[in-house]
Amino acid sequence: MRQPLLRLDGLTKAYPGVLANDNVSFEIGIGQMHALLGENGAGKSTLVKMIYGLVKPDKGQMVLRDLPYAPAQPSEARKNGVAMVFQHFSLFDALDVAENVALGMENPPAMRDLAKRIRDVSEEYGLPLDPNRLVGDLSAGERQRVEIVRCLLQDPKLLIMDEPTSVLTPQEVEILFRTLRQLSSEGTAILYISHKLEEIRALCDEATILRGGKKVATCDPREKSARELAELMVGQILTPPERAAKPRGDVLLSVENLSLKSNNPFGTSLKDISFQLHAGEVLGIAGVAGNGQDELLLMLSGEIPSPSGQVKLKSQPIGQLGPNARRVRGLVTAPEERLGHAAAPDMSLTANALLSGAARKGLVKNGFIDWKKTDTFAREIIAKFDVRTPGSHVLARALSGGNLQKFVIGREIELAPDVIVVNQPTWGVDASAAAFIRQALLDLASAGAGVLVISQDLDELLEVADSFAALNEGRLTPVRPAKGLTVEEIGLMMGGAHDMHPAHEVAE
Amino acid sequence: MIRLEKRKEPSKFWRIANPFLAVALTMIAGGIMFAMLGKDPITAIRLIFFDPIFSETFGSYSRPQLLIKSAPLILIAVGLAIGFKANIWNIGAEGQYIIGALFGAGVALAFFPQPGWYIFPLMVIAGAFGGFLWAMIPAILKTRFNTNEILVSLLLVYVAEKILAAMALGLMRNPDIAGFPGSRDLRRYEAAYNAELISGTGIHWGVVAALIAVIFAYAMMTRHMLGYHVQLAGQAPRAARFGGVSPARLVVICLGISGALAGLAGMFEVSGPGGQVRIEFASGYGFTAIIVAFLGRLNPIGIVLAGLLLGLTYIGGELGQMMLQLPGAAIQVFQGMLLFFLLALDFQTNYRIRLTQGARA
Numbered sequence: 088m089r090q091p092l093l094r095l096d097g098l099t100k101a102y103p104g105v106l107a108n109d110n111v112s113f114e115i116g117i118g119q120m121h122a123l124l125g126e127n128g129a130g131k132s133t134l135v136k137m138i139y140g141l142v143k144p145d146k147g148q149m150v151l152r153d154l155p156y157a158p159a160q161p162s163e164a165r166k167n168g169v170a171m172v173f174q175h176f177s178l179f180d181a182l183d184v185a186e187n188v189a190l191g192m193e194n195p196p197a198m199r200d201l202a203k204r205i206r207d208v209s210e211e212y213g214l215p216l217d218p219n220r221l222v223g224d225l226s227a228g229e230r231q232r233v234e235i236v237r238c239l240l241q242d243p244k245l246l247i248m249d250e251p252t253s254v255l256t257p258q259e260v261e262i263l264f265r266t267l268r269q270l271s272s273e274g275t276a277i278l279y280i281s282h283k284l285e286e287i288r289a290l291c292d293e294a295t296i297l298r299g300g301k302k303v304a305t306c307d308p309r310e311k312s313a314r315e316l317a318e319l320m321v322g323q324i325l326t327p328p329e330r331a332a333k334p335r336g337d338v339l340l341s342v343e344n345l346s347l348k349s350n351n352p353f354g355t356s357l358k359d360i361s362f363q364l365h366a367g368e369v370l371g372i373a374g375v376a377g378n379g380q381d382e383l384l385l386m387l388s389g390e391i392p393s394p395s396g397q398v399k400l401k402s403q404p405i406g407q408l409g410p411n412a413r414r415v416r417g418l419v420t421a422p423e424e425r426l427g428h429a430a431a432p433d434m435s436l437t438a439n440a441l442l443s444g445a446a447r448k449g450l451v452k453n454g455f456i457d458w459k460k461t462d463t464f465a466r467e468i469i470a471k472f473d474v475r476t477p478g479s480h481v482l483a484r485a486l487s488g489g490n491l492q493k494f495v496i497g498r499e500i501e502l503a504p505d506v507i508v509v510n511q512p513t514w515g516v517d518a519s520a521a522a523f524i525r526q527a528l529l530d531l532a533s534a535g536a537g538v539l540v541i542s543q544d545l546d547e548l549l550e551v552a553d554s555f556a557a558l559n560e561g562r563l564t565p566v567r568p569a570k571g572l573t574v575e576e577i578g579l580m581m582g583g584a585h586d587m588h589p590a591h592e593v594a595e
Numbered sequence: 596m597i598r599l600e601k602r603k604e605p606s607k608f609w610r611i612a613n614p615f616l617a618v619a620l621t622m623i624a625g626g627i628m629f630a631m632l633g634k635d636p637i638t639a640i641r642l643i644f645f646d647p648i649f650s651e652t653f654g655s656y657s658r659p660q661l662l663i664k665s666a667p668l669i670l671i672a673v674g675l676a677i678g679f680k681a682n683i684w685n686i687g688a689e690g691q692y693i694i695g696a697l698f699g700a701g702v703a704l705a706f707f708p709q710p711g712w713y714i715f716p717l718m719v720i721a722g723a724f725g726g727f728l729w730a731m732i733p734a735i736l737k738t739r740f741n742t743n744e745i746l747v748s749l750l751l752v753y754v755a756e757k758i759l760a761a762m763a764l765g766l767m768r769n770p771d772i773a774g775f776p777g778s779r780d781l782r783r784y785e786a787a788y789n790a791e792l793i794s795g796t797g798i799h800w801g802v803v804a805a806l807i808a809v810i811f812a813y814a815m816m817t818r819h820m821l822g823y824h825v826q827l828a829g830q831a832p833r834a835a836r837f838g839g840v841s842p843a844r845l846v847v848i849c850l851g852i853s854g855a856l857a858g859l860a861g862m863f864e865v866s867g868p869g870g871q872v873r874i875e876f877a878s879g880y881g882f883t884a885i886i887v888a889f890l891g892r893l894n895p896i897g898i899v900l901a902g903l904l905l906g907l908t909y910i911g912g913e914l915g916q917m918m919l920q921l922p923g924a925a926i927q928v929f930q931g932m933l934l935f936f937l938l939a940l941d942f943q944t945n946y947r948i949r950l951t952q953g954a955r956a
Contacts, residue, residue, distance in 0.1 A: 390836045411839035431831040442838045454820045
């Protein structure tokens, strides 16, 4: 047994209405790679926020290197050698790498020294990073390196990583793992939060599994199968979605050689995109975040118009049509960002049902809204898609992410579209709800609709997609049948390891 | 230690309570101001808020004045509130009010002295059209060149004032009275006179128009797709685009509606209570209406109440000038305070103030 670094003892934290953590205890050893597993809402984030000093536990103690440890704020945690890389980066696009790193430090050294230290550390750990580059120009993987290097400069004893691979290609994941293993061998413990089981089995030597705020097991993940871990996490037996095999139909949606400038200065412009979507087909589009997914969705939804004739729905050009005209013709979309894009946060679910329902559901007569009918529509969505909410009058922002996602996807599916485009359909949704959403998309395809799924979750795409393409810096690879593709091939389609291999080879 | 916590949902209680609290705080702060001016604060406050309605001596004069002063405020504020909800900020209603009045008066003066039932309706249309046109300048500049509508609409107020002065001294001047600025008195031209409809109440066509505007605005905001789009655009611009709202179209519609209503208000004023095109015709209704819109919570019904209250301060301010020799600017300070307190108090609609012990910043 390793020497313990951090011991958690009966940590409990309650929020109004939920017990986020209930008497959680476990130990992290010096230099150990410890996984924290659990579904969304299992209490992982609350737990690490307590370790990082963002949240105060209601009950329980922590002991760090045999001393009582109760950080009141993150700076105190950092002083004690606890560092954290968040899932959502806190970086400024318009500043360069060194400036961003300096902003996160208590006492930043002079810029020139800092730049040198950034180069040294990034070389030592095989994470090439140019301190003078603008963060806005970096890929997601590179941005993550900025965050990691920022932590490493503080010489941490415990590094907390929250879902670090969700923004990486498989090749980039491999490089990250090498860095983490190196850190671990030098005595830095790593608390690794994820729900990707294969990763954890490849990387960690101990795993703590949370479900509903309680610890359900601590085990060696290498001795369990991914399925066993999943069932511990979910607490029930999972059934993979099923789909009826059937021949592919006519082309419903086609895009030809389309290039389109992004409307966001730090966005990714689409370059020479071509694909076809057939009736009954599920086309999966993979790619690391920020490679043109948003722009692709906006282009298809009609929020960014495109030259007439290059986008066709059922052979009719739709490039110049707005979102509602496209909905009327049978094309619906569900954007990635639920709050603020797919739904208006401060409006009720009923009012949000009208957002895209107005065009296809006959909810509006002569410009006047039939609120009764709209409310019935909202209730239908809530009932069919098991949206957990006290009622349709509740504001969208009061719903949890997963519940709102069910509502948004449910709304679009209920519109009975000919073509549906979804971006990250199960992001932040728990496993059973995710399975439900995937099944609903597959059912839609079986009924003859064309389904386009844009996702960063490869497991999801491999589960639902018939055909497969990847976005890489605004370009789309040719569409290939999903059957028989290996993760290695998919990784290469996604652009491999965005020019990040060399440094490690040099360092070794 | 004081801490601010963002509320999960905006507090409904404070949304309703804040306007009342703001009025109370304004009375207190206003009283202090009057005391510093050497006036008895109680008398001054009573004179402004109570005497116009309840006094036996001037009640009979000032009660009808209430509707006369409130109607333009309500008419303008209802239009402004629609734009404000969509985050489209027409600050230049005063200018649209002036141009509406000039268009309305222009029609009347063109027909003078001819009789005809159609003259007044034509003036109504011209007034609305004038305000609409003036509001289209910031609207088109915004949609074409992405200029800021706050600045453009505000600066156009001063252009409108210059045009008003030029008209009063030039084109529209009464040719029958040499040497005096100002147009003919429309109250003496029957076909154009916006007369009191029920004697002793102050109700003229402007009051009727305000009432109709309130009902239409209410129906539009709660039942019509346009009202839904206005709210969407204000609360979640990206969701609005997802819902098929064209931002440029919305800018034109919102500025158009508020401009037309402000123009109408100006036309009813110049053909009735105001009477003639004069240099000092504009009395700040277009700016005060901004306060009315916010005090009324951008809600048509709330705007009626807020309009009546601010109308009251206009009359009370006049009384204060007469009876206590309060400076004319004091009432503007008073109205400004009302908005100031309201905006400050509104903080607690979205945030909760917590007193904590020993917490670290």
